[in-house]
Amino acid sequence: MNSLNIDFHKTALVIIDLQKGIVKFPGGQEVVEKAAELVKLFRQKEGFISFVNVEFHDGKDALKPATDQPAASAERPADWAEFAPELGVTDNDYVVTKRQWGAFFGTDLDLQLRRRGIDTIVLCGIATNIGVESTAREAFQLGYNQVFITDAMVSLSQEEHDASCRFIFPKIGKVRTLNEFLKHIHVN
Numbered sequence: 001m002n003s004l005n006i007d008f009h010k011t012a013l014v015i016i017d018l019q020k021g022i023v024k025f026p027g028g029q030e031v032v033e034k035a036a037e038l039v040k041l042f043r044q045k046e047g048f049i050s051f052v053n054v055e056f057h058d059g060k061d062a063l064k065p066a067t068d069q070p071a072a073s074a075e076r077p078a079d080w081a082e083f084a085p086e087l088g089v090t091d092n093d094y095v096v097t098k099r100q101w102g103a104f105f106g107t108d109l110d111l112q113l114r115r116r117g118i119d120t121i122v123l124c125g126i127a128t129n130i131g132v133e134s135t136a137r138e139a140f141q142l143g144y145n146q147v148f149i150t151d152a153m154v155s156l157s158q159e160e161h162d163a164s165c166r167f168i169f170p171k172i173g174k175v176r177t178l179n180e181f182l183k184h185i186h187v188n
Contacts, residue, residue, distance in 0.1 A: 002174075002184070003184050003185075003186045004147060004174065004176070004181065004184050004185045004186065005186050006120070006122075006147075006185045006186065007120075008042065008045035008046060008047035009046070009047070009117070010117055010118055010119050010120060011047055011048075011118060011119075011120040011121070011122060012047065012048040012049065012050055012113055012116075012118045012120070012121050012122070013038055013039065013042045013047060013048070013049045013050070013121075013122045013124075014049075014050045014052060014103065014109075014121045014122070014123050014124075014125075014135065014139075015035050015038075015039070015049070015050070015051050015052060015087070015124055015125050016052050016103060016123070016124070016125025016126065016131040016132050016135055016153075017052060017053060017054055017125050017126050017127070017131045018031065018032055018035055018051075018083060018084050018087060018125055018126060019053045019054070019080065019081050019082060019083055019084065020077075020079050020080060020081075020082050020083075020084060021076055021077065021079070021080030021081065022054075022126050022127075023084050023126065025126075025154075025156065026154075027154035028126060028154060030151075030154070031124070031125070031126055031152055031153060031154050032084045032086050032087065033086065034124070034149065034151060034152035034178045035087060035124050035125070035152050036086045036087055036088070037178060038122065038124060038149065038152065038178070039087055039088060041182075042122075048094070048113070048116055048118060049093060049094065050094050050095075050096055050103075050109060050112070050113075051083055051087065051089050051093055051094070051095050051096070052095075052096045052097075052098060052103045052109075052125070052131075052135070053081045053082075053083060053095070053096075053097055053098070054081065054097070054098050054099070054100075054131070055080075055081035055097050055099075056099060057099075061099050062099065063099075063100055081097070094112065096108075096109050100134075101130050101131050101134035101135075102131070102134035102135045102137070102138045103131070103134075103135040103138070104135065104138035104139065104142065105138060110142055113144075118144075119143075119144060119145055120144060120145040120146070120147070121139055121144050121145075121146050121147075122146075122147045122149060122181070123135065123136055123139070123146055123147070123148050123149070123153075123173075124148075124149045124152035124153050125152075125153055126153065126154055126155075127153075127154065127155045127156060127160070128150075128153040128154060128155040128160065128161040128164045128165065129155050129160040129161065129163060129164045130155070132148075132153050132164070133164045133168055133169075136148065136168070136169065136172060136173065137168075137172070139172075140172040140173070145173065146169075146172060146173030146174070147173060147174045147175075147176060147181065148165070148169045148173055148174070148175050148176065149176060149177065149178050149181055150165045150169075150175055150176070150177055151177045151178055152178055
């Protein structure tokens with residue numbers, strides 16, 4: 001496995017949908033714990049962190065295409081979009097609120113990354129094949145280098161998670177576990 005040359009001044013940690021209403025399903029707490037380790041590392045190295053959540057203003061801004069498998073219910077508790085407290089999100093952190101699966105479309109994430117000279121993103125979150133993969137595909141099309149921390153993401157099924165990690169992510173970035181990432185980063 002290749003060493004990763006990570007320049008924390010040109011690399012952002014992008015955390016997808018680790019919010020109270022989403023981290024409750026199986027495997028969510030383990031993802032939060034691993035993401036919290038990445039947050040700690042990026043804070044120590046003064047790297048840029050983008051906390052991404054999904055939330056809707058009044059529900060009319062949510063996508064409603066005709067599908068064979070409807071999305072989850074629109075009924076959500078008041079704290080549904082709040083970040084998991086273990087992440088330690090502060091008022092000074094950069095937060096992106098998206099209204100669809102991917103974190104780039106309809107937000108200023110690309111603008112903020114480019115203004116900071118960031119060319120690489122480290123990606124984690126929930127769900128692997130929905131929010132994470134959609135964001136990854138957008139980032140690929142925008143020309144970002146990517147590192148996927150596969151054990152800091154989870155999906156509704158192992159098959160869905162594995163499909164993204166085996167067939168999509170290796171074609172658009174580098175795939176690592178958290179331990180592999182920590183072991184193989186060469187800090188610039």
